Amino acid sequence: MVDRISIAIIGAGPTGLGAAWHLEQLNVEDWCLLEAADKAGGLASSFVDERGFTWDIGGHVQFSHYEYFDRAMDEFLGRDGWLEHERESWVWMRDRFVPYPFQNNIHRLPAEDLNRCLDGLVDITRQPAQRPANFRDWILANFGHGIADIFLLPYNYKVWAYPPEMMNAVWVGERVATTDLKRVLRNLVFGTDDLAWGPNNKFRFPKCGGTGAIWQACAERLPQDRIHYKSTVVAIDLEERVVTTDQGDEFRYETLISTIPLRELIRLSGQAQLLSIADRGLLHSASNIFGIGLRGAPPEHLRTKCWMYFPEGNCPFYRVTVFSNYSPENVPDISKYWSLMAEVSESPCKPVDQSRLLREVIDGLVATRLIERQEDIVSTWQYRAAYGYPTPGLERDAGLAQIVPFFEQYNVFPRGRFGLWKYEVSNQDHSFMQGVEVVERLVNGRQEITASNPGLANSVKHQWPFEAWEKDHNK
Numbered sequence: 001m002v003d004r005i006s007i008a009i010i011g012a013g014p015t016g017l018g019a020a021w022h023l024e025q026l027n028v029e030d031w032c033l034l035e036a037a038d039k040a041g042g043l044a045s046s047f048v049d050e051r052g053f054t055w056d057i058g059g060h061v062q063f064s065h066y067e068y069f070d071r072a073m074d075e076f077l078g079r080d081g082w083l084e085h086e087r088e089s090w091v092w093m094r095d096r097f098v099p100y101p102f103q104n105n106i107h108r109l110p111a112e113d114l115n116r117c118l119d120g121l122v123d124i125t126r127q128p129a130q131r132p133a134n135f136r137d138w139i140l141a142n143f144g145h146g147i148a149d150i151f152l153l154p155y156n157y158k159v160w161a162y163p164p165e166m167m168n169a170v171w172v173g174e175r176v177a178t179t180d181l182k183r184v185l186r187n188l189v190f191g192t193d194d195l196a197w198g199p200n201n202k203f204r205f206p207k208c209g210g211t212g213a214i215w216q217a218c219a220e221r222l223p224q225d226r227i228h229y230k231s232t233v234v235a236i237d238l239e240e241r242v243v244t245t246d247q248g249d250e251f252r253y254e255t256l257i258s259t260i261p262l263r264e265l266i267r268l269s270g271q272a273q274l275l276s277i278a279d280r281g282l283l284h285s286a287s288n289i290f291g292i293g294l295r296g297a298p299p300e301h302l303r304t305k306c307w308m309y310f311p312e313g314n315c316p317f318y319r320v321t322v323f324s325n326y327s328p329e330n331v332p333d334i335s336k337y338w339s340l341m342a343e344v345s346e347s348p349c350k351p352v353d354q355s356r357l358l359r360e361v362i363d364g365l366v367a368t369r370l371i372e373r374q375e376d377i378v379s380t381w382q383y384r385a386a387y388g389y390p391t392p393g394l395e396r397d398a399g400l401a402q403i404v405p406f407f408e409q410y411n412v413f414p415r416g417r418f419g420l421w422k423y424e425v426s427n428q429d430h431s432f433m434q435g436v437e438v439v440e441r442l443v444n445g446r447q448e449i450t451a452s453n454p455g456l457a458n459s460v461k462h463q464w465p466f467e468a469w470e471k472d473h474n475k
């Protein structure tokens with residue numbers, strides 16, 4: 001048993017690393033970080049396959065709501081460690097590409113579909129505004145039956161692996177663009193594409209090593225003697241404040257920051273009375289990721305695309321990224337190879353047959369004309385993240401309101417994508433900042449924003465997040 005340390009962190013994904021990073025910024029030295037894997041990164045890790053292709057766990061794009069996060073990114077990889085791209089995304093349906101956001105570009109649809117979409121849009125202008133009971137109601141109220149039936153309902157089922165009526169509408173915020181009917185009509189009359197990309201829609205991607213390179217670089221800048229890899233936490237004693245690892249090591253702590261899935265925290269700390277609340281409130285889906293390395297170069301229609309959405313039943317995936325467009329270093333030799341990465345969701349409501357999935361993905365890539373010749377495939381890579389998406393279920397917030405305070409009374413702070421289970425604040429920037437902010441709370445007594453007020457966290461670009469909070473509270 002080591003001496004009692006002040007802060008123990010479980011998990012070296014972006015959240016745990018954000019906490020450790022900020023502790024170092026505040027000159028707090030009395031912390032340790034326990035990680036089950038042999039490297040840092042968590043779901044934001046990257047892998048190199050046997051043929052030399054680099055893969056992320058699904059196409060990771062850097063969004064940022066925080067200048068603190070931007071500065072950290074520059075520090076980790078250096079300002080010239082990045083490539084900048086325009087966010088060019090498309091929807092593939094009815095045998096054609098429609099630019100995203102879909103609702104602004106319905107003029108690209110066959111006449112019959114276009115008519116259904118317009119009917120629905122006109123209908124919703126006549127309906128009184130109502131508070132939606134679930135995500136399905138929200139879609140119907142904001143887009144009408146046409147766009148809902150043709151695109152949004154089937155697409156969202158494919159992404160989330162749960163019917164939208166099982167999800168709440170609280171998380172939607174900035175995640176789903178709503179409709180501006182005048183704009184839709186103008187695009188229709190003039191036949192113009194209304195693209196989400198352009199000068200203000202750029203994103204950065206690491207030059208080398210995929211997304212995981214960011215978090216490896218972060219971990220390398222931390223004191224190595226405080227990070228314990230290959231240390232899976234197997235038990236947490238809330239009363240005694242001790243965590244035990246599969247190596248038999250015990251760590252006594254004053255405060256614990258847990259970034260492991262909240263369900264696992266409940267299980268490892270033996271709080272069986274919370275399990276039924278978790279079963280009702282904490283839904284999630286698994287993510288099956290397929291990397292397909294190809295000989296040659298992307299066909300002309302994929303040359304500048306970043307990612308594409310697939311609402312139809314002719315392929316199992318909901319999204320495909322042209323991963324070699326993110327960095328030439330993602331393939332062994334860009335003059336000879338290119339790559340695609342496909343994502344397939346899975347849940348008890350939408351099971352998949354693992355033994356057939358790769359075959360179905362490849363058939364789907366052919367059916368959607370992303371691949372012309374299967375003979376061009378030189379490498380396939382597969383990864384299943386058992387915890388992929390934290391589903392915003394109908395009873396999520398009621399469950400979290402019971403579970404999170406329960407742990408906090410024991411000085412255990414669950415944070416992060418699955419630590420806190422809030423999809424709307426579960427990207428890399430949010431996760432890293434949840435770690436930063438919880439440390440700021442513990443050390444300096446500041447209020448957290450991202451964990452407690454996702455709407456505010458997502459509303460502006462924060463110089464230093466706590467300023468926004470203070471302004472909001474002093475109104």
Ligand SMILES: Cc1cc2nc3c(=O)[nH]c(=O)nc-3n(C[C@H](O)[C@H](O)[C@H](O)COP(=O)(O)OP(=O)(O)OC[C@H]3O[C@@H](n4cnc5c(N)ncnc54)[C@H](O)[C@@H]3O)c2cc1C
Nearest residue numbers: 011013014015036042043044058060061233416417427428
């Ligand atoms: C398919 C997919 C696509 C995504 N796309 C994007 C994107 O485009 N942009 C973006 O910003 N974000 C994206 N994300 C989200 C991003 O990956 C997460 O924001 C981030 O990884 C969450 O960080 P975290 O630290 O909270 O959790 P995690 O990354 O899950 O880290 C938790 C860590 O805890 C460790 N752990 C678990 N159990 C134990 C235990 N018992 N003992 C010790 N260690 C343990 C794990 O090994 C892991 O390293 C995507 C995620 C997925 C799945």
